[in-house]
Amino acid sequence: MGIFDEIKKKLSHEFIDIVEWLDTTNDTIVHRFERYQNEIKNNAQLIVREGQNAVFVNEGQLADVFTPGTYTLNTRNLPILTTLKGWKYGFDSPFKAEVYFVNTRLFTDEKWGTKNPFMLSDNRFGLVEIRAFGTYSFRINDPGKFVVDVVGTDGNFTNYEVNEHLKSLIVTRFTDTVGEANLPIELYAANTSELSETCQDVMQPEFNRVGIELEKFYIENVSMPEELKKEIFEYSRLDKLDMTKLSQFKAAKAMEAAAKNEGGTAGAGMGMGMGFVLAQQMGNMMGQSSQPLGNQAPQSASVPPPIPLQVTYFYAVNGQQTGPVSFERLQELFASRTINRDTLVWKQGMSNWTALKDVEELKSFLGGNTPPPLPGA
Known part of the structure; x- marks a missing residue:
């Protein structure tokens, strides 16, 4: 081999391009390989690293x-x-083409959230406003489709750019999905998974259309106004309560308070009445009466009967219990027509x-009753 052949061989190796991309960022998704007039020499070496x-x-x-x-x-x-x-029989160096390196690694902990509250209709609370936020992760699963449909001619396409598009898509589909779920409003926060x-x-499917795979999607919180939270808590308590037992409990507490606050004979009588009522309630609930009433031994004639209890009444006005x-x-x-x-x-x-x-005993309020004759008349 002559000296000119050696020089020619050496120059041919020196002019073979190496096409590669070393990613020094954490947010670049697509990078266009820049060459003068996009020219790449024949037999250039293309190096595609893992995650590209x-x-x-x-x-x-x-x-x-690739x-x-x-x-x-x-x-x-x-x-x-x-x-x-149209290269049928090979081609001469150089040739023109655009080369885009696509980052195919998993992008994690991307944030999403509703910028404004959105409206939901609830059967009990009517129209309500809620907000939501969370995280998601994605990767490019079809680089060709992604470059053509999303990147276009952008020479350096970043994570920020694609996230703006994805966040709008997420919020729209999230709102539709939550609306169609038709769950009671208090169950949204408890069923985020x-x-x-x-x-x-x-x-x-929406992500796949542009060559993206939605790897994970998380709802971290669903929030609502504080006033609505209080209403939901109150509703849940009332839904679990036995209203009859609640009324009895309130009556006992009211009599107890009256006995403590009123002095003199009235207070003593109320206290005693309260004691009899509570004793009767406890006896009925605990079922501790071991002997039927008719079989109890008669009381001694020297022991006076118990003081008659003053009967008290509760009444309802405008849906509220009073008494x-x-x-x-x-x-x-x-x-007074109250x-x-x-x-x-x-x-x-x-x-x-x-x-x-x-x-x-209250029919006498209605009038029309004739009193009995006086004794001895």
């Missing part, structure tokens, strides 16, 4: 896509580009609230 794909584009048209590895760029390794260029999985299934009040006070309320014949009343021993007109 190389996409060749010819005059805006997708050509060849996965990780080292390639010699010629007609054998560029079959689509060869067809587009199930909602996250459902939203991911709904969004995945307890005495028989005389209830009669005054009827006379209550009427249809007002619901309740006293100790009654199983349910009953209209005043249907309570035997």
Whole structure:
């Protein structure tokens, strides 16, 4: 081999290009390999590292896509580009093509959230406003489609740019999915895992259309106004309460408070009455009466009977429970038309609230009763 052949061989090796991209950032998704007038020499070396794909584009048209590895760029390794260029019998160096390196690693901990509250309709609370936020992770699973449909001619496409598009898509699909779920409003915060999985299934086809795989989607929080939270808490408590037992409990507490606050004989009588009522309630609830009433031994004649209990009544006005009040006070309320014949009343021993007109001892309020004759008349 002559000296000129050696020089020629050496120069040919020196002019073989190396096409590669060393990513020094954490947010670049697509990087266009820059060459003067996009010229690449024949038999140039293409190096595609792990977590990358190389996409060749010819005059805006997708050509060849390379996965990780080292390639010699010629007609054998560029079959689509060869067809587009019309190279039937090889080609001469250099050739023109745009090369885009696509980062295919997993991008994690990306944030999303609703910029403004959105409206939901609830059967009990009407229209309500809620917000939501969370995280998601994605990767490019079709580099060719992503470059053509999303990147275009952008020479350095970053994570920020694609996230702006993805966040809008996520919020739109999340709002639709939550609206169609038709869950009670208080269950959204308690079912974030199930909602996250459902939203991911709904969004995945939208991501696939542009060559992106939605790897994970998380709803971290669903929030609502404080006033609505208080209403939900109150509703949940009332839904679990036994209203009859609650009424009995409040009656006992009211009598206890009256006994403590009123002095003199009235206070003592109320305290004693309270004691009898509580004793009777405890006996009924605990079932500790071991002997039927009819079989109890008669009391000694020398022991006076217990002081009669003063009967007190509760009544309902505008859906609110009021009382307890005495028989005389209830009669005054009827006379002043604060209550009427249809007002619901309740006293100790009654199983349910009953209209005043249907309570035997209160029928005298209605008039029309004739008093019995005086003794000896």
